[in-house]
Amino acid sequence: MLQSDKYPHLLSNAKTAQLNDSDDELNLGQIAAVLRRRLLLIVGITGLLATAAVLKAKTDPPVFQGRFDILTKRVTGESRVIANVPQALNAQGNTNSTSQQQELQTTIAVLQSPRIIEPIIEQLKAQDPNLIDRLQAQYPDFIEGLQARYPEITPNLLYGLFVSNLTITSEQPNIINVQFTNPDRELVRNFSNLLADAYLNYSLEDRQSDVVQAINFVNQQRKPLDERVQYWQNQLRNLRLNNSLIEPEQKAQQLSSQLAALSQQQINNRVDLEQSIARYQDLQAELAQQPGERAGNSLLSENPRYQRILDQVQAAEIEITNQSAILTEDNPIMVTLRERKAYLLPLLAGEELRVQRDFQSRIRALSARDISLAEQIRNVNSEIRGLATISRDYANIQRELLIANDALTQFTAKQQALQIEKAQKQQPWLLLDPRLAGVNSPAAISDSATRNLALGGALGLLLGLGAALVVDKLSNIFYTAKELKDTTKLPLLGIVPLRKELETSTQGNLARGAQQPSSASFFEVFRSLYTNILLLGSDTPIRSLVISSPGQGDGKSTVAIQLAQAAAAMGQRVLLVDANLRCPSLHNRVGLMNIQGLTDVISQDLDWHNVIERSPLEENLFVMTAGPIPPDSVRLLASQKMQDLMDNLQADFDLVIYDTPPLLGFADAHLMAANTNGIVLVAGLGKLKRTALQQVLEEIQISGTPMLGMIANKSKDSVPVSHNYYQQYYQQNMGAERVIEESENNNGSLSSAVRRNRRR
Numbered sequence: 001m002l003q004s005d006k007y008p009h010l011l012s013n014a015k016t017a018q019l020n021d022s023d024d025e026l027n028l029g030q031i032a033a034v035l036r037r038r039l040l041l042i043v044g045i046t047g048l049l050a051t052a053a054v055l056k057a058k059t060d061p062p063v064f065q066g067r068f069d070i071l072t073k074r075v076t077g078e079s080r081v082i083a084n085v086p087q088a089l090n091a092q093g094n095t096n097s098t099s100q101q102q103e104l105q106t107t108i109a110v111l112q113s114p115r116i117i118e119p120i121i122e123q124l125k126a127q128d129p130n131l132i133d134r135l136q137a138q139y140p141d142f143i144e145g146l147q148a149r150y151p152e153i154t155p156n157l158l159y160g161l162f163v164s165n166l167t168i169t170s171e172q173p174n175i176i177n178v179q180f181t182n183p184d185r186e187l188v189r190n191f192s193n194l195l196a197d198a199y200l201n202y203s204l205e206d207r208q209s210d211v212v213q214a215i216n217f218v219n220q221q222r223k224p225l226d227e228r229v230q231y232w233q234n235q236l237r238n239l240r241l242n243n244s245l246i247e248p249e250q251k252a253q254q255l256s257s258q259l260a261a262l263s264q265q266q267i268n269n270r271v272d273l274e275q276s277i278a279r280y281q282d283l284q285a286e287l288a289q290q291p292g293e294r295a296g297n298s299l300l301s302e303n304p305r306y307q308r309i310l311d312q313v314q315a316a317e318i319e320i321t322n323q324s325a326i327l328t329e330d331n332p333i334m335v336t337l338r339e340r341k342a343y344l345l346p347l348l349a350g351e352e353l354r355v356q357r358d359f360q361s362r363i364r365a366l367s368a369r370d371i372s373l374a375e376q377i378r379n380v381n382s383e384i385r386g387l388a389t390i391s392r393d394y395a396n397i398q399r400e401l402l403i404a405n406d407a408l409t410q411f412t413a414k415q416q417a418l419q420i421e422k423a424q425k426q427q428p429w430l431l432l433d434p435r436l437a438g439v440n441s442p443a444a445i446s447d448s449a450t451r452n453l454a455l456g457g458a459l460g461l462l463l464g465l466g467a468a469l470v471v472d473k474l475s476n477i478f479y480t481a482k483e484l485k486d487t488t489k490l491p492l493l494g495i496v497p498l499r500k501e502l503e504t505s506t507q508g509n510l511a512r513g514a515q516q517p518s519s520a521s522f523f524e525v526f527r528s529l530y531t532n533i534l535l536l537g538s539d540t541p542i543r544s545l546v547i548s549s550p551g552q553g554d555g556k557s558t559v560a561i562q563l564a565q566a567a568a569a570m571g572q573r574v575l576l577v578d579a580n581l582r583c584p585s586l587h588n589r590v591g592l593m594n595i596q597g598l599t600d601v602i603s604q605d606l607d608w609h610n611v612i613e614r615s616p617l618e619e620n621l622f623v624m625t626a627g628p629i630p631p632d633s634v635r636l637l638a639s640q641k642m643q644d645l646m647d648n649l650q651a652d653f654d655l656v657i658y659d660t661p662p663l664l665g666f667a668d669a670h671l672m673a674a675n676t677n678g679i680v681l682v683a684g685l686g687k688l689k690r691t692a693l694q695q696v697l698e699e700i701q702i703s704g705t706p707m708l709g710m711i712a713n714k715s716k717d718s719v720p721v722s723h724n725y726y727q728q729y730y731q732q733n734m735g736a737e738r739v740i741e742e743s744e745n746n747n748g749s750l751s752s753a754v755r756r757n758r759r760r
Helices: 028-037 039-059 077-084 100-111 114-127 131-138 140-149 155-163 185-243 248-287 304-324 332-423 449-475 481-488 507-511 517-536 556-569 586-590 598-603 633-637 640-652 668-673 690-703 721-747 749-759
Strands: 064-071 166-172 175-182 492-497 544-548 574-578 621-624 655-659 679-684 707-715
Touching: 028 039, 028 449, 039 449, 064 185, 100 114, 100 166, 100 175, 100 185, 114 131, 114 155, 114 185, 131 140, 175 185, 185 332, 248 332, 304 332, 481 492, 481 690, 481 707, 492 517, 517 556, 517 707, 544 556, 544 640, 544 668, 556 574, 556 586, 556 621, 556 655, 556 707, 574 586, 574 640, 586 621, 598 633, 598 640, 633 668, 640 655, 668 679, 668 690, 679 690
Parallel strands: 492 707, 544 655, 544 679, 574 621, 574 655, 679 707
Antiparallel strands: 064 175, 166 175
16 A cells, blocks of 8 residues: 655645745736736726716815916016126125925915905905805805804905815926816905905015015115225325335336446446556556656556656656757756756656546445445345335235226116116016906806816726725735745746636537647646656556545646546556545546446445457557446545555556545545655636635645645636647648648548657
8 A cells, every 4th residue: 555655745734834925925927917817806996996086076065266377487577787796795695595386385385364355354344345155155154153252253264265176386486386176256356356356466565575685685785885095095005105105016116227327337336446446556566667668558557647747757857868969968058958958857757646536536436336336236236125025015905996996886777777676566477468367257167067077987996906906915815826936935846828728628628628639738748747646656656546626626637637548648557536426427527427436346346457448549549437426435444445446456556546536625635645646736827715725734734645746727828838839830831741642632542641650
């Protein structure tokens, strides 16, 4: 007898104990599948809410809306003036630190504030004495509550009522859209007109307030500017007085010219001084010589007086020489000549001394002048160095004075422009429609069936989507093979696509299984399934197994027949046993009579060889029907005869497949599986509840029933890749075979031989 512990390939019972918690999570694929399954629910809820919204639009009383648009950035003289105010002088912090969006929100808050709305309500009360009665007709509870608590209904008490119907938005830059809605057309028209006037007046007051603030700012800035101008003017005057100058640049040019002239004079004077000293030295050397030894171009020869005396001395000497040859020394002529010479020689010596003194005086004068020129140059250089500091101070004073004067000039111009702007009454804001067509003829908005249809449809779609997800979650049913695998963490032996024609399979249906490409590809799924089961028995071959399911309608009998047929087609001797003794139906599906079967073999000791029949579907497929329904099927299945029979069947066939009742509530499959290689659990997608599978897995774990794996049956969303590939391959090859057969039809006997070979 087979025992589960002999097969190491069987699943661990611990893996079948609990469902995984991943079923609480939804991914995008699961959500899309849920939406497809619950499409009717979604469409129904969406249609219901859309219809209700349209009916509401048709039955509700109309609500009127008055609207107008205001341009808030109209260019005025004041705005141009403010834009030109230097930011560097803005000591009050008037910077553009607030964004445009924040400024817009602030403006809207002011326009909806009691400061604007309450005076309008007061004007409405003055225009329409029956205003409270008209409001009471619309809001009876609210008005009666106010009348009960206050002796008089003032505008501040009605502020909330009016502002709740007031909507201010800005869809475009610098344009404010104002809307007021109310069931009373006259109230909408009157309130909207007053509101438009109030907003324009507010813009004028607000702008004039800005002008006043700007004027105050300019006045505050002018006083320190006047003081700054006066201060720098005094500094400039003191600088000029203390340094005796008008313009430092002009003074610098004068000093530069003076320095150049003095330097040139010093150079010329030093040249003269050096020449005079050299000539004086030459004179001294010349005087040391005798008069006859002196050169003709001596310095003394340049002196006419000295030259005349020298000529007279030389003439006297010549005369004396000439007369001495004729006259005696005592001759009066000779005496006179000698006396004349003696008289001239002192004169000549005196003239030499005078020439020396002239040179000495000139040298002293030139030396004194050189000293004076050097002193003057030093003084001029000192003045130039001092003038550099004065020029820097002068430039700084002029720059500060220029800045102060420019600022004072600008603020004076701004002050005059602001004064002119203050005197004007031009409103900064502008109505885009001065006729107020949207106010004087308020439009009815509540009777828009199209808008309500869109809103109702959108809301219904959202509710439908939510309801679909909730209903699908509460249904607690497996719909896809991925959900089944992710939840149970059990091996998925195969995925069987949904084939409605096989739900009530007959022999004719099964016999035509391979005639159509789609049926052939469907049959190929079971060949792959059988291959997967064979691979489970790599160590110990799979010789017998039980096909069962958690409940009725999962398609276990169809899977059992198709699996047996696939195994038989692959050359295995397969026995299909209808072990569902409670409600046998296998014989109807394979086209056999249920005269004798499993019940007779066990209860009447019949030879099982005489009970089994060859199936008309496959040559290697044999079937043992259930036979008559016994009063106690569990007793028969648990008997020793049944165990011996199962051993004999496994020994005689390559594969024995037992089709049993469902696992939930019946022990038949557990008893059968204990004597086989294991149980294959068929899960019918779209029908199997999670709670049922949970209970079945717990029973399998408790009973220790060996389990080979699961088969996902009736899959709508997940079709195996091999299924699609087989269809493509089959269609391509069938097309090629048709071409060959058409060509062979022209060759008579040759085509017949080819067809016979193909059948073999």
